[in-house]
Amino acid sequence: MTTFLSIVVILPIAALTWRSTDRGAHGFWQTVSSAEAVSALKLTLIMALLAALTNAVLGTVTAWVLVRDEFPGKSLINSVIDLPFALPTIVVGLVLLALYGPRSPIGVDIAFTRWAIYFALLFVTLPFVVRTVQPVLIELDREMEEAARTLGASSVGVFARIVLPNILPGILSGLTMAFARAVGEVGSVVLITGNLPFKTEVASVFVLQRAQSDPVGGAAVSVVLLGISFAVLLLIGGFRRLASRHERA
């Protein structure tokens, strides 16, 4: 089984990391610290964070509505949440272009701007927090909340003091997964953002454009993305441990 993992995952990563230093540490640094690469990495991180945070808030609200509310069409909404998992990323780009591109039927044209990146990332990270918070809310014992309410706590107070601490680990792990997903996203942004250096070029597209013509340069930035991924994974692992500790408490 380790052979399987090695062939499929570890060996390619090792080759990538090794070859990224083909031009020496100096060459590596030159590429990674070039203005265009830095701009692409910054844009990626900022956009990923914004999208993840937005979906953390709205995802929590959605999970709440799905678990605690009753209205016609709720089960349809529940099924729809998983759509971003089902749609290929290249289709996501096309779909957003249809409604928010130059031929938009509602006159909203955000294609080839940073908004396009934001919308694409919102789309692909939509399910994460919803699906991590939902099971926690389902399991949550309502007695504590009702008790707090009979004792005079406001709804906001109940939410902040009782519900939120319980769902926070779920929110955080969903948030970090969404962030990790957004940092690497390529298919949905490559068609609709114009890939303009310093304006709308994200790190993954930077790498894609160099995949054939300057693979060593692309590898260098890939290694940076790899490092970010590892860091995020450690975070997710940490939140998971937090969550399971919370459950046992």
Add this chain to the structure above:
Amino acid sequence: MRKVLPRSIVVVYLVAILLGPIAVMVWRTFGDFGGAWDAVKAHNTLLAFRLTLIVTAIAVPLNTIFGIFCGLLIVRGNIRGKGLLNAFVDLPLALSPVVVGMSIVFLYGAQGWFGGLQGHIQILFAWPAIVLGTMFVSVPFVAREVIPTLREIGTEQEQAAATLGASRWQTFWKITLPSIRWAVVYGVVLTTARCFGEYGAVAVVSGNIEGKTQTATLRVDDAYQFAYGNYAPAYGISIVLALMAIVVLLTMLRIHPTGSESHV
């Protein structure tokens, strides 16, 4: 009012980001249904769908077996470096598919570590590289569903079976496997959907050879790129691809109606 506001926020958000764009695309496809249909039934498109299905048929079983055994090893095994194993299994979730593709080029390209193989077997710019890339990006899903389930259910039943004299293989087949079956099923569904939709890694390693190394997602890109601004062909292929994934998702919801739960 308190109840209506969150409800409305959710519906508006979903329509704005998710349902609205999809609806417009579907509507535009019907605006040129002939063009869309022609693109879908074109020979090279059908070959692309076939390639996607073949790649998925290879990647999913392998990743499922790996995921189950990996899960068992991480939760119940007695090895050192579990954390590292866990990290490597999760890595593809956090990694950009383009990076995945590049790393395959570095292994199997003419200047790669295994570049010498090129005279004998074609890996890069042929279906093996596509399979490898697709497998890489879909490695985590089964493992990540199986691991929390294994943690939750504990080992009591297995221990009981052992004391009753069951062999390890019998225990695995009759007790362990059935106890994690819904986790495995959901993991398989996610893996399948991921395989159908893979684009970034395949774009880098496939060579984009029509009828041979174009997957369905590359076919969408091709239909978009060469259609001189008429998007109906690209939309048509996209809808078929999306329907394939939705069918897989719905099948799972049918057999396990409590809905999708994501374990973290």
Add this chain to the structure above:
Amino acid sequence: MKRHTATRVTLLAAVGAAIAAIAASGAGAQHKSVTLNLVAYSTPKPVMTKLIAAFQATPQGSGINFTTSYGGSSAQAAAVVAGQPADVVIFSTGTDMNLLADHGLLSPKWNKMSYGGVVWNSVVVFALRNGNPKHIKTWTDLVKPGVGVLIPNPFTAGLAKWDILAPYYAERVAGKTDAQAQAFIKQLYQNVVSQDSSGSNATNTFLSGKGDVLLTFESEAINGNIGYVIPKVTMKIDIYGGVVTKSQNQAEASAFLRYVKSPAGQTILGQNGYRPVDKKVFAEFKSKYPVRPGEASIDNNILQGWRAVDKKWFDPNTGIMAKIEKGLGVSTTG
């Protein structure tokens, strides 16, 4: 001894005749199935389909199958170097041909073949919106504020290089110094609104409604039914074709390229928006393809050919375009 000699001679003669017969029968018809792998730049996909079909209808082409791959010229060239199977390559810059030649995949004399290795020509044009609302006619119109220009990414698309060299050359011919002409290109890039990975993607971006002018091949404007203007000073684009040295089917690959350069092939090209490189065939399409007096080739005195241009403009670290791209970052607010 003499007895056996007669037998031996007869046997040898019989074997020799048999070999000759087999060789003769093999030379004519195609008994084994040959597949040619074509790797080409992005925009000629529709005309290549026609050329392949027409070639397959000829005796030399009958029974030959093709696989096809289209994409940004430089990305495709790099893929061939990385091992993508290829028998025939068709690229839109000499850079890509030189890359293959430097890796031993093309003859170093690729540009000494018939027509200098060129299979067809085009010119850099301004593809415009209906009615040309911004009245774009000359290169200087492109740097006016508010004009959105589409040029694909020079890392991956060959077209981008022609799009950059044409205005530079135009400025030099108008009397500007090298430094001034470079500054013009820098100004031009302030107006670039999308850097697509291939010529085809750039056309698509334009057709989706973005930008005011698409700098593209004349062939692409014609095939996309986009109104266009040929500037007075422009580049005559060479499109190059070659047979890959490690091809297992050299004869068939050469036969295909010969067909493309033959009057039959050139006529198909002329009918589909491409300028034939064959002068006689080109003359038949004169009305369709106006020749501007200011049309320049890549080998002129100012540009001096692909090796010089690549070193000066497109080196990823020291080239002018690298500096211009960096400069873009400084001038925007990030």
